[in-house]
Amino acid sequence: MTIDAQTVEEYISKVPDDRKEPISKLRETIKSNLPKGFEEGINYKMIGFYVPHSVYPPGYHCDPKLPLPFINIASQKNFIALYHAGVYADEKLLDWFIAEYPKHSKTKLDMGKSCIRFKKMNDIPYKLIAQLSQKIAVDDWVGLYEKNVKR
Secondary structure: OOOOOOOHHHHHHHOOHHHHHHHHHHHHHHHHHOOOOOEEEEEOOEEEEEEOOOOOOOOEOOEOOOOEEEEEEEEOOOOEEEEEHHHHHOHHHHHHHHHHHHHHOOOOOOEOOOEEEEOOHHHOOHHHHHHHHHOOOHHHHHHHHHHHHOO
């Protein structure tokens, strides 16, 4: 499901009604827990939190015109997706998240490389997402990105 929006508010207004509240709560959870320096906007047709060009001028290696992505939220066909690039780039962070997830959710973790899928809107582990959002500062993310992702 692709949502064509220019602003975060427009994006949220276009998601199905049963997802407006969980996406809004997920957004606020991330926004209020991210370290300073990340910015929010529409990135890859999703709600995105990224390192702006003013902080990291090279931008994203796949398309340097875009800022360096970090976390994205999307309403997909059958689930809400949380894309966290830090989980993809840092094995210790991934291991921590996998170990913590069962302590915060009754559902089995449904995850790809950096995509965490939430199929049950009433079982999103917001406290865990808050903790995850706090784990990597902007400078740390840029360093991880340059070390592990950028080719």
